[in-house]
Amino acid sequence: MATQQxxxxxxxxxxxxxxxxxxLELSPEIVELVDxxxxxxxxxxxxxxxxxxxxxxxxxxxxxxxxxxxQLRQVQTSNSLFVTQPALEAHGNEIPIPATRxxxxxxxxxxxxxxxxxxxxxxxxxxxxxxxxxxxxxxxxNGRSKASMFADMPLSDGECQAAWNELxxxxxxxxxFQPSANALSQVWRSINAASLAEGVRLDRQFMTDEITRxxxxxxxxxxxxxxxxxxxxxxxxDRSGPWSCLDRAKTVVFTGRTLLEAEHGADFLVADFTDTWxxxxxxxxxxxxxxxxxxxxxxxxxxxxxxxxxxxxxxxxxxSAGxxxxxxxxxxxxxxxxxxxTRKK
Amino acid sequence: MPSIPLHLPGPTRAxxxxxxxxxxxxxxxxxxxxVEIQGTIHFPTPPDASQLSTxxxxxxxxLYNPDINDASDTKWxxxxxxxxxxxxxxxxxxxxxxxxxxxxxxxxAGGDTVMGGVEGQDGEGAxxxxxxxxxxxxxxxxxxxxxxxxxxxxxxx
Numbered sequence: 310m311a312t313q314q315x316x317x318x319x320x321x322x323x324x325x326x327x328x329x330x331x332x333l334e335l336s337p338e339i340v341e342l343v344d345x346x347x348x349x350x351x352x353x354x355x356x357x358x359x360x361x362x363x364x365x366x367x368x369x370x371x372x373x374x375x376x377x378x379x380q381l382r383q384v385q386t387s388n389s390l391f392v393t394q395p396a397l398e399a400h401g402n403e404i405p406i407p408a409t410r411x412x413x414x415x416x417x418x419x420x421x422x423x424x425x426x427x428x429x430x431x432x433x434x435x436x437x438x439x440x441x442x443x444x445x446x447x448x449x450x451n452g453r454s455k456a457s458m459f460a461d462m463p464l465s466d467g468e469c470q471a472a473w474n475e476l477x478x479x480x481x482x483x484x485x486f487q488p489s490a491n492a493l494s495q496v497w498r499s500i501n502a503a504s505l506a507e508g509v510r511l512d513r514q515f516m517t518d519e520i521t522r523x524x525x526x527x528x529x530x531x532x533x534x535x536x537x538x539x540x541x542x543x544x545x546x547d548r549s550g551p552w553s554c555l556d557r558a559k560t561v562v563f564t565g566r567t568l569l570e571a572e573h574g575a576d577f578l579v580a581d582f583t584d585t586w587x588x589x590x591x592x593x594x595x596x597x598x599x600x601x602x603x604x605x606x607x608x609x610x611x612x613x614x615x616x617x618x619x620x621x622x623x624x625x626x627x628x629s630a631g632x633x634x635x636x637x638x639x640x641x642x643x644x645x646x647x648x649x650x651t652r653k654k
Numbered sequence: 655m656p657s658i659p660l661h662l663p664g665p666t667r668a669x670x671x672x673x674x675x676x677x678x679x680x681x682x683x684x685x686x687x688x689v690e691i692q693g694t695i696h697f698p699t700p701p702d703a704s705q706l707s708t709x710x711x712x713x714x715x716x717l718y719n720p721d722i723n724d725a726s727d728t729k730w731x732x733x734x735x736x737x738x739x740x741x742x743x744x745x746x747x748x749x750x751x752x753x754x755x756x757x758x759x760x761x762x763a764g765g766d767t768v769m770g771g772v773e774g775q776d777g778e779g780a781x782x783x784x785x786x787x788x789x790x791x792x793x794x795x796x797x798x799x800x801x802x803x804x805x806x807x808x809x810x811x
Contacts, residue, residue, distance in 0.1 A: 318714035319675040322707040333756040340754055343790050348662035354655050391689045395674040398709055407675040410707050461655045
Protein backbone atom coordinates (compact mmCIF):
# COMPACT_ATOMS: atom_id res chain seq x y z
CA MET A 310 0.00 0.00 0.00
CA ALA A 311 2.58 2.53 1.12
CA THR A 312 5.06 1.79 -1.58
CA GLN A 313 4.45 5.05 -3.40
CA GLN A 314 5.15 6.96 -0.24
CA UNK A 315 8.35 5.11 0.50
CA UNK A 316 9.66 5.74 -2.95
CA UNK A 317 9.28 9.44 -2.61
CA UNK A 318 5.64 10.37 -2.89
CA UNK A 319 2.83 10.44 -5.37
CA UNK A 320 3.67 11.80 -8.81
CA UNK A 321 1.71 14.98 -9.46
CA UNK A 322 0.91 15.85 -13.05
CA UNK A 323 -1.13 18.46 -14.83
CA UNK A 324 -3.38 17.52 -17.73
CA UNK A 325 -2.83 19.48 -20.92
CA UNK A 326 -6.51 19.56 -21.66
CA UNK A 327 -8.42 20.84 -18.67
CA UNK A 328 -11.97 19.80 -18.04
CA UNK A 329 -14.58 22.31 -17.02
CA UNK A 330 -15.85 22.03 -13.49
CA UNK A 331 -17.57 24.42 -11.15
CA UNK A 332 -17.09 23.98 -7.45
CA LEU A 333 -20.13 24.32 -5.28
CA GLU A 334 -19.93 24.66 -1.52
CA LEU A 335 -22.65 22.36 -0.23
CA SER A 336 -24.83 23.21 2.72
CA PRO A 337 -25.68 20.42 5.19
CA GLU A 338 -29.17 20.13 3.69
CA ILE A 339 -27.75 19.33 0.26
CA VAL A 340 -25.16 16.93 1.66
CA GLU A 341 -28.03 15.12 3.35
CA LEU A 342 -29.79 14.79 -0.01
CA VAL A 343 -26.62 13.47 -1.65
CA ASP A 344 -26.32 10.82 1.03
CA UNK A 345 -29.98 9.82 0.71
CA UNK A 346 -30.70 6.53 -1.06
CA UNK A 347 -32.61 8.25 -3.86
CA UNK A 348 -31.21 11.73 -4.32
CA UNK A 349 -33.81 14.05 -5.84
CA UNK A 350 -33.23 16.17 -8.90
CA UNK A 351 -32.23 19.76 -8.08
CA UNK A 352 -32.72 22.81 -10.25
CA UNK A 353 -30.77 25.95 -10.86
CA UNK A 354 -33.16 28.73 -11.70
CA UNK A 355 -31.81 31.97 -13.01
CA UNK A 356 -33.82 35.10 -13.06
CA UNK A 357 -33.46 37.73 -15.71
CA UNK A 358 -34.37 41.22 -14.51
CA UNK A 359 -38.10 41.46 -14.83
CA UNK A 360 -39.88 44.69 -15.68
CA UNK A 361 -43.24 43.48 -14.35
CA UNK A 362 -42.56 42.27 -10.84
CA UNK A 363 -41.89 45.29 -8.68
CA UNK A 364 -39.76 43.45 -6.14
CA UNK A 365 -37.57 41.84 -8.78
CA UNK A 366 -33.90 42.10 -8.00
CA UNK A 367 -31.21 42.16 -10.66
CA UNK A 368 -30.36 38.87 -12.33
CA UNK A 369 -29.35 36.13 -9.98
CA UNK A 370 -29.45 32.39 -9.75
CA UNK A 371 -30.89 30.10 -7.12
CA UNK A 372 -30.46 26.43 -6.41
CA UNK A 373 -33.70 24.66 -5.57
CA UNK A 374 -34.14 21.37 -3.79
CA UNK A 375 -37.69 19.97 -3.83
CA UNK A 376 -38.64 22.30 -0.98
CA UNK A 377 -35.76 24.66 -0.20
CA UNK A 378 -34.08 27.50 -2.03
CA UNK A 379 -30.50 28.73 -1.89
CA GLN A 380 -29.02 31.78 -3.51
CA LEU A 381 -25.84 31.16 -5.44
CA ARG A 382 -22.95 33.52 -4.94
CA GLN A 383 -19.69 33.28 -6.79
CA VAL A 384 -16.53 33.77 -4.75
CA GLN A 385 -13.26 34.32 -6.56
CA THR A 386 -9.98 33.05 -5.24
CA SER A 387 -6.49 34.06 -6.26
CA ASN A 388 -5.21 30.58 -5.52
CA SER A 389 -5.18 27.72 -7.97
CA LEU A 390 -7.63 25.09 -6.89
CA PHE A 391 -7.03 21.88 -8.80
CA VAL A 392 -9.45 19.05 -9.21
CA THR A 393 -7.34 15.93 -9.37
CA GLN A 394 -7.96 12.39 -10.42
CA PRO A 395 -5.90 9.22 -10.17
CA ALA A 396 -4.13 8.36 -13.39
CA LEU A 397 -1.42 6.06 -14.60
CA GLU A 398 1.62 8.05 -15.60
CA ALA A 399 4.26 6.52 -17.80
CA HIS A 400 7.70 8.05 -17.89
CA GLY A 401 9.53 7.23 -21.02
CA ASN A 402 9.72 3.48 -21.24
CA GLU A 403 9.06 2.79 -17.59
CA ILE A 404 6.03 0.86 -16.39
CA PRO A 405 3.14 3.25 -15.77
CA ILE A 406 2.69 4.07 -12.09
CA PRO A 407 -0.32 5.45 -10.24
CA ALA A 408 -0.21 9.21 -10.02
CA THR A 409 -2.43 12.14 -9.23
CA ARG A 410 -3.36 14.29 -12.18
CA UNK A 411 -4.86 17.75 -12.06
CA UNK A 412 -7.64 17.69 -14.62
CA UNK A 413 -9.18 21.08 -13.91
CA UNK A 414 -8.28 24.35 -12.29
CA UNK A 415 -10.97 26.49 -10.69
CA UNK A 416 -10.62 30.13 -9.79
CA UNK A 417 -14.03 30.51 -8.19
CA UNK A 418 -16.36 28.59 -5.95
CA UNK A 419 -20.09 28.97 -5.66
CA UNK A 420 -21.48 29.54 -2.20
CA UNK A 421 -25.01 28.70 -1.17
CA UNK A 422 -27.04 30.99 1.03
CA UNK A 423 -30.49 30.02 2.24
CA UNK A 424 -32.98 32.25 0.47
CA UNK A 425 -35.17 34.45 2.63
CA UNK A 426 -37.59 35.30 -0.17
CA UNK A 427 -41.22 34.79 0.77
CA UNK A 428 -43.14 32.69 -1.72
CA UNK A 429 -46.45 34.07 -0.44
CA UNK A 430 -45.40 37.67 -1.01
CA UNK A 431 -44.03 36.88 -4.46
CA UNK A 432 -47.04 34.86 -5.62
CA UNK A 433 -49.34 37.54 -4.26
CA UNK A 434 -47.49 40.05 -6.38
CA UNK A 435 -47.93 38.17 -9.64
CA UNK A 436 -51.25 36.29 -9.43
CA UNK A 437 -54.25 38.13 -10.82
CA UNK A 438 -57.05 38.61 -8.30
CA UNK A 439 -60.32 36.76 -8.72
CA UNK A 440 -63.09 38.89 -7.35
CA UNK A 441 -66.88 38.67 -7.43
CA UNK A 442 -68.62 42.01 -7.80
CA UNK A 443 -72.40 42.13 -7.66
CA UNK A 444 -72.66 38.47 -8.55
CA UNK A 445 -70.32 38.75 -11.54
CA UNK A 446 -66.79 37.45 -11.72
CA UNK A 447 -64.27 40.23 -11.96
CA UNK A 448 -60.92 38.77 -12.94
CA UNK A 449 -58.36 39.34 -15.67
CA UNK A 450 -56.95 36.02 -16.78
CA ASN A 451 -53.21 35.76 -17.24
CA GLY A 452 -53.42 32.71 -19.47
CA ARG A 453 -50.78 30.92 -17.45
CA SER A 454 -50.88 27.58 -15.73
CA LYS A 455 -49.73 27.03 -12.18
CA ALA A 456 -46.66 25.19 -13.48
CA SER A 457 -45.63 28.11 -15.66
CA MET A 458 -46.14 30.52 -12.74
CA PHE A 459 -43.97 28.35 -10.50
CA ALA A 460 -41.31 28.12 -13.18
CA ASP A 461 -40.93 31.90 -12.99
CA MET A 462 -40.53 32.03 -9.25
CA PRO A 463 -36.96 32.03 -7.91
CA LEU A 464 -38.08 29.45 -5.37
CA SER A 465 -38.49 25.71 -5.08
CA ASP A 466 -41.72 24.07 -6.21
CA GLY A 467 -42.36 22.93 -2.64
CA GLU A 468 -42.29 26.50 -1.33
CA CYS A 469 -44.40 27.73 -4.25
CA GLN A 470 -46.99 25.02 -3.65
CA ALA A 471 -47.18 25.84 0.07
CA ALA A 472 -47.73 29.52 -0.77
CA TRP A 473 -50.26 28.57 -3.46
CA ASN A 474 -52.20 26.55 -0.88
CA GLU A 475 -52.01 29.34 1.65
CA LEU A 476 -53.37 31.88 -0.83
CA UNK A 477 -56.02 29.34 -1.89
CA UNK A 478 -54.96 30.04 -5.46
CA UNK A 479 -56.49 28.00 -8.25
CA UNK A 480 -56.47 27.40 -11.97
CA UNK A 481 -59.49 27.96 -14.13
CA UNK A 482 -59.72 28.24 -17.92
CA UNK A 483 -55.93 27.90 -18.35
CA UNK A 484 -55.33 30.80 -16.04
CA UNK A 485 -54.15 31.14 -12.45
CA PHE A 486 -55.82 33.29 -9.84
CA GLN A 487 -55.73 34.28 -6.21
CA PRO A 488 -59.15 34.90 -4.69
CA SER A 489 -60.06 38.23 -3.10
CA ALA A 490 -61.39 38.22 0.47
CA ASN A 491 -64.78 38.98 -0.99
CA ALA A 492 -64.67 35.97 -3.33
CA LEU A 493 -63.52 33.77 -0.45
CA SER A 494 -66.34 35.01 1.72
CA GLN A 495 -68.89 34.18 -0.97
CA VAL A 496 -67.47 30.78 -1.75
CA TRP A 497 -67.51 29.95 1.92
CA ARG A 498 -71.18 30.94 2.05
CA SER A 499 -71.89 28.53 -0.80
CA ILE A 500 -69.95 25.76 0.91
CA ASN A 501 -71.79 26.29 4.16
CA ALA A 502 -75.14 26.40 2.35
CA ALA A 503 -74.25 23.24 0.43
CA SER A 504 -73.43 21.40 3.63
CA LEU A 505 -76.78 22.41 5.09
CA ALA A 506 -78.70 21.42 1.97
CA GLU A 507 -76.91 18.10 1.64
CA GLY A 508 -77.01 17.39 5.36
CA VAL A 509 -73.23 16.99 5.44
CA ARG A 510 -71.29 17.80 8.59
CA LEU A 511 -68.10 19.59 7.63
CA ASP A 512 -66.23 18.58 10.76
CA ARG A 513 -66.64 14.89 9.93
CA GLN A 514 -65.19 13.15 6.92
CA PHE A 515 -67.18 14.02 3.85
CA MET A 516 -66.88 13.44 0.13
CA THR A 517 -65.10 16.51 -1.20
CA ASP A 518 -66.82 16.20 -4.56
CA GLU A 519 -70.29 16.13 -3.03
CA ILE A 520 -69.84 19.54 -1.41
CA THR A 521 -67.93 20.89 -4.39
CA ARG A 522 -70.71 19.92 -6.79
CA UNK A 523 -73.41 21.45 -4.64
CA UNK A 524 -71.44 24.65 -3.99
CA UNK A 525 -70.43 25.08 -7.63
CA UNK A 526 -74.10 25.35 -8.59
CA UNK A 527 -73.76 28.98 -7.58
CA UNK A 528 -71.22 29.48 -10.33
CA UNK A 529 -67.94 29.08 -8.46
CA UNK A 530 -65.18 27.18 -10.25
CA UNK A 531 -64.77 23.77 -8.62
CA UNK A 532 -60.98 24.26 -8.40
CA UNK A 533 -61.61 27.33 -6.29
CA UNK A 534 -63.93 25.42 -3.93
CA UNK A 535 -61.35 22.65 -3.76
CA UNK A 536 -58.62 25.11 -2.84
CA UNK A 537 -60.70 26.53 0.00
CA UNK A 538 -61.68 23.08 1.31
CA UNK A 539 -58.07 21.93 1.16
CA UNK A 540 -56.92 25.04 3.03
CA UNK A 541 -59.48 24.52 5.77
CA UNK A 542 -58.96 20.78 6.13
CA UNK A 543 -57.40 19.26 9.20
CA UNK A 544 -53.65 18.80 8.92
CA UNK A 545 -53.93 15.03 8.71
CA UNK A 546 -56.22 15.14 5.68
CA ASP A 547 -54.83 13.42 2.63
CA ARG A 548 -55.21 16.15 0.03
CA SER A 549 -55.06 13.79 -2.90
CA GLY A 550 -57.80 11.56 -1.49
CA PRO A 551 -61.55 11.92 -2.08
CA TRP A 552 -62.34 12.81 1.53
CA SER A 553 -62.12 16.06 3.44
CA CYS A 554 -62.67 17.04 7.05
CA LEU A 555 -62.54 20.68 8.04
CA ASP A 556 -60.50 21.95 10.94
CA ARG A 557 -62.83 23.72 13.33
CA ALA A 558 -60.42 26.38 14.62
CA LYS A 559 -59.00 27.13 11.17
CA THR A 560 -62.46 27.46 9.66
CA VAL A 561 -63.73 29.77 12.39
CA VAL A 562 -60.74 32.11 11.99
CA PHE A 563 -60.97 31.98 8.21
CA THR A 564 -64.67 32.85 8.20
CA GLY A 565 -64.22 35.79 10.55
CA ARG A 566 -61.20 37.17 8.74
CA THR A 567 -62.57 36.94 5.22
CA LEU A 568 -65.85 38.47 6.35
CA LEU A 569 -63.99 41.41 7.86
CA GLU A 570 -61.52 41.82 5.00
CA ALA A 571 -64.30 41.62 2.41
CA GLU A 572 -65.66 44.85 3.88
CA HIS A 573 -62.55 46.66 2.59
CA GLY A 574 -61.91 48.45 5.86
CA ALA A 575 -65.40 49.91 6.02
CA ASP A 576 -66.82 50.22 9.50
CA PHE A 577 -68.89 47.34 10.71
CA LEU A 578 -70.79 47.43 13.99
CA VAL A 579 -69.21 44.87 16.27
CA ALA A 580 -72.57 43.30 17.09
CA ASP A 581 -73.51 43.05 13.39
CA PHE A 582 -70.19 41.55 12.60
CA THR A 583 -70.36 38.79 15.20
CA ASP A 584 -73.96 38.02 14.23
CA THR A 585 -73.05 37.63 10.56
CA TRP A 586 -70.01 35.63 11.49
CA UNK A 587 -72.11 33.23 13.56
CA UNK A 588 -74.55 32.84 10.69
CA UNK A 589 -71.73 31.92 8.36
CA UNK A 590 -70.68 29.02 10.53
CA UNK A 591 -72.18 25.56 10.80
CA UNK A 592 -74.73 25.43 13.63
CA UNK A 593 -72.49 23.53 16.05
CA UNK A 594 -69.62 26.01 15.69
CA UNK A 595 -71.63 29.21 16.20
CA UNK A 596 -70.43 29.94 19.67
CA UNK A 597 -66.81 29.86 18.48
CA UNK A 598 -67.31 33.18 16.72
CA UNK A 599 -65.44 35.19 19.35
CA UNK A 600 -63.25 38.18 18.62
CA UNK A 601 -60.45 36.47 20.52
CA UNK A 602 -60.27 33.92 17.69
CA UNK A 603 -59.11 36.56 15.23
CA UNK A 604 -56.84 38.42 17.63
CA UNK A 605 -54.46 40.69 15.80
CA UNK A 606 -56.44 40.90 12.58
CA UNK A 607 -58.90 43.61 13.55
CA UNK A 608 -59.03 46.97 15.20
CA UNK A 609 -61.89 48.51 17.14
CA UNK A 610 -62.31 52.22 16.61
CA UNK A 611 -65.27 52.73 18.99
CA UNK A 612 -68.23 50.44 18.51
CA UNK A 613 -67.22 49.45 15.02
CA UNK A 614 -64.74 46.88 13.84
CA UNK A 615 -62.54 46.78 10.76
CA UNK A 616 -59.77 44.69 9.36
CA UNK A 617 -56.30 45.84 10.25
CA UNK A 618 -54.42 47.59 7.51
CA UNK A 619 -52.78 45.40 4.88
CA UNK A 620 -49.24 45.93 6.16
CA UNK A 621 -50.14 44.99 9.70
CA UNK A 622 -51.97 41.82 8.70
CA UNK A 623 -49.20 40.89 6.33
CA UNK A 624 -46.70 40.74 9.16
CA UNK A 625 -49.21 38.96 11.35
CA UNK A 626 -49.67 36.27 8.71
CA UNK A 627 -45.97 36.04 8.15
CA UNK A 628 -45.26 35.31 11.78
CA SER A 629 -48.19 32.96 12.14
CA ALA A 630 -46.98 31.11 9.06
CA GLY A 631 -43.83 30.36 10.95
CA UNK A 632 -41.43 32.42 8.87
CA UNK A 633 -40.24 34.10 12.01
CA UNK A 634 -36.76 34.27 10.58
CA UNK A 635 -37.82 36.72 7.92
CA UNK A 636 -39.50 39.08 10.32
CA UNK A 637 -36.69 38.92 12.84
CA UNK A 638 -33.93 39.57 10.37
CA UNK A 639 -34.11 43.36 10.07
CA UNK A 640 -33.85 43.89 13.80
CA UNK A 641 -31.29 41.19 14.38
CA UNK A 642 -28.59 43.72 15.12
CA UNK A 643 -30.69 46.32 16.86
CA UNK A 644 -30.12 44.92 20.30
CA UNK A 645 -31.24 48.11 22.01
CA UNK A 646 -34.69 47.79 20.44
CA UNK A 647 -34.94 44.24 21.63
CA UNK A 648 -34.02 45.38 25.09
CA UNK A 649 -36.62 48.10 25.03
CA UNK A 650 -39.28 45.59 23.98
CA THR A 651 -38.56 43.17 26.78
CA ARG A 652 -38.50 45.97 29.32
CA LYS A 653 -41.99 47.16 28.37
CA LYS A 654 -43.47 43.71 29.00
CA MET B 655 -37.33 31.70 -15.83
CA PRO B 656 -34.79 29.31 -17.29
CA SER B 657 -34.36 26.29 -15.11
CA ILE B 658 -31.50 23.81 -15.42
CA PRO B 659 -31.73 20.36 -13.85
CA LEU B 660 -28.87 19.50 -11.53
CA HIS B 661 -28.30 15.80 -10.93
CA LEU B 662 -26.82 14.61 -7.68
CA PRO B 663 -24.41 11.71 -7.63
CA GLY B 664 -26.21 8.47 -6.90
CA PRO B 665 -25.07 6.18 -4.11
CA THR B 666 -24.10 3.65 -6.75
CA ARG B 667 -21.65 5.86 -8.61
CA ALA B 668 -18.95 3.77 -10.22
CA UNK B 669 -15.47 3.58 -8.79
CA UNK B 670 -12.53 5.01 -10.58
CA UNK B 671 -10.50 2.58 -12.59
CA UNK B 672 -6.83 3.37 -11.88
CA UNK B 673 -5.46 2.74 -8.43
CA UNK B 674 -5.65 5.83 -6.25
CA UNK B 675 -2.22 6.51 -4.74
CA UNK B 676 -3.43 9.15 -2.28
CA UNK B 677 -4.05 8.38 1.41
CA UNK B 678 -7.36 6.59 1.88
CA UNK B 679 -8.91 9.58 3.65
CA UNK B 680 -8.69 11.58 0.43
CA UNK B 681 -10.35 8.90 -1.66
CA UNK B 682 -13.75 9.51 -3.17
CA UNK B 683 -15.76 7.03 -5.21
CA UNK B 684 -14.86 8.74 -8.48
CA UNK B 685 -11.29 9.44 -7.33
CA UNK B 686 -11.63 13.20 -7.57
CA UNK B 687 -9.74 15.23 -4.97
CA UNK B 688 -8.92 18.90 -4.40
CA VAL B 689 -5.44 20.40 -4.24
CA GLU B 690 -5.08 24.11 -3.62
CA ILE B 691 -1.87 26.03 -4.08
CA GLN B 692 -0.98 29.67 -3.85
CA GLY B 693 0.17 30.66 -7.26
CA THR B 694 0.28 28.85 -10.54
CA ILE B 695 2.24 25.97 -11.96
CA HIS B 696 4.21 26.70 -15.11
CA PHE B 697 5.80 24.04 -17.23
CA PRO B 698 7.34 24.00 -20.69
CA THR B 699 5.14 23.13 -23.65
CA PRO B 700 5.35 19.39 -24.08
CA PRO B 701 7.29 18.34 -27.15
CA ASP B 702 5.05 15.34 -27.72
CA ALA B 703 1.49 16.39 -28.53
CA SER B 704 0.15 12.89 -27.92
CA GLN B 705 1.03 13.16 -24.26
CA LEU B 706 -2.02 13.86 -22.10
CA SER B 707 -0.23 15.40 -19.17
CA THR B 708 3.05 16.63 -17.81
CA UNK B 709 4.43 15.44 -14.54
CA UNK B 710 5.40 18.55 -12.63
CA UNK B 711 6.36 17.11 -9.28
CA UNK B 712 5.13 14.92 -6.52
CA UNK B 713 3.03 14.94 -3.41
CA UNK B 714 4.61 13.59 -0.26
CA UNK B 715 2.81 12.74 2.94
CA UNK B 716 5.81 12.35 5.25
CA LEU B 717 3.88 11.33 8.34
CA TYR B 718 1.46 9.01 6.60
CA ASN B 719 2.15 5.41 7.37
CA PRO B 720 -0.97 3.24 7.46
CA ASP B 721 1.12 0.14 8.21
CA ILE B 722 2.12 1.49 11.59
CA ASN B 723 -0.57 3.94 12.53
CA ASP B 724 -4.23 3.25 12.96
CA ALA B 725 -6.63 4.40 10.24
CA SER B 726 -8.16 6.82 12.72
CA ASP B 727 -4.82 8.52 13.24
CA THR B 728 -4.98 11.89 11.53
CA LYS B 729 -1.71 13.48 12.64
CA TRP B 730 -0.26 12.88 9.20
CA UNK B 731 -2.75 15.42 7.84
CA UNK B 732 -0.72 18.22 9.40
CA UNK B 733 2.11 17.90 6.90
CA UNK B 734 2.12 17.50 3.16
CA UNK B 735 4.85 18.49 0.74
CA UNK B 736 4.41 19.29 -2.89
CA UNK B 737 7.69 19.21 -4.76
CA UNK B 738 7.63 21.09 -8.02
CA UNK B 739 10.37 20.31 -10.45
CA UNK B 740 13.75 19.86 -8.87
CA UNK B 741 14.10 23.04 -6.92
CA UNK B 742 10.91 24.01 -5.16
CA UNK B 743 8.87 22.67 -2.33
CA UNK B 744 5.60 23.77 -0.82
CA UNK B 745 4.49 22.85 2.65
CA UNK B 746 0.85 22.31 3.32
CA UNK B 747 -1.69 20.18 5.06
CA UNK B 748 -4.85 18.16 4.57
CA UNK B 749 -7.92 19.97 5.73
CA UNK B 750 -11.40 18.74 6.40
CA UNK B 751 -13.73 21.12 4.61
CA UNK B 752 -16.25 22.94 6.79
CA UNK B 753 -18.71 22.57 3.98
CA UNK B 754 -18.13 19.73 1.54
CA UNK B 755 -17.58 20.83 -2.02
CA UNK B 756 -19.60 19.48 -4.90
CA UNK B 757 -17.72 19.12 -8.16
CA UNK B 758 -20.20 20.20 -10.79
CA UNK B 759 -20.02 19.94 -14.54
CA UNK B 760 -22.18 19.92 -17.61
CA UNK B 761 -23.84 16.55 -17.93
CA UNK B 762 -22.51 14.93 -21.06
CA ALA B 763 -25.23 14.19 -23.59
CA GLY B 764 -26.23 10.55 -23.80
CA GLY B 765 -24.42 9.55 -20.63
CA ASP B 766 -20.90 9.82 -21.99
CA THR B 767 -18.28 8.39 -19.67
CA VAL B 768 -15.48 10.90 -20.01
CA MET B 769 -14.24 10.23 -16.53
CA GLY B 770 -14.55 6.51 -16.70
CA GLY B 771 -16.98 6.86 -13.87
CA VAL B 772 -20.48 8.13 -14.10
CA GLU B 773 -22.81 5.97 -16.10
CA GLY B 774 -25.71 7.77 -17.69
CA GLN B 775 -28.97 5.89 -17.45
CA ASP B 776 -30.81 8.24 -19.73
CA GLY B 777 -29.43 7.30 -23.09
CA GLU B 778 -32.14 9.07 -25.03
CA GLY B 779 -32.46 12.76 -25.86
CA ALA B 780 -30.40 14.74 -23.40
CA UNK B 781 -30.50 17.67 -25.77
CA UNK B 782 -31.09 20.40 -23.21
CA UNK B 783 -28.31 21.55 -20.99
CA UNK B 784 -28.15 19.70 -17.72
CA UNK B 785 -25.67 19.84 -14.88
CA UNK B 786 -24.52 17.20 -12.50
CA UNK B 787 -22.53 17.03 -9.31
CA UNK B 788 -20.12 14.23 -10.07
CA UNK B 789 -18.54 14.07 -6.66
CA UNK B 790 -18.71 15.46 -3.16
CA UNK B 791 -15.26 16.16 -1.75
CA UNK B 792 -14.88 16.48 2.00
CA UNK B 793 -11.13 17.06 2.32
CA UNK B 794 -8.64 19.14 0.45
CA UNK B 795 -4.89 19.42 0.37
CA UNK B 796 -3.93 23.06 0.89
CA UNK B 797 -0.59 24.68 0.32
CA UNK B 798 -1.05 28.12 1.73
CA UNK B 799 2.62 29.06 1.93
CA UNK B 800 4.80 30.20 -0.93
CA UNK B 801 7.19 27.68 -2.40
CA UNK B 802 10.64 27.52 -0.85
CA UNK B 803 13.80 26.67 -2.75
CA UNK B 804 15.46 23.36 -1.99
CA UNK B 805 18.57 21.68 -3.23
CA UNK B 806 17.77 18.87 -5.58
CA UNK B 807 18.98 16.17 -3.17
CA UNK B 808 15.67 14.68 -2.14
CA UNK B 809 14.53 14.36 -5.70
CA UNK B 810 14.41 10.93 -7.20
CA UNK B 811 15.70 8.85 -4.32
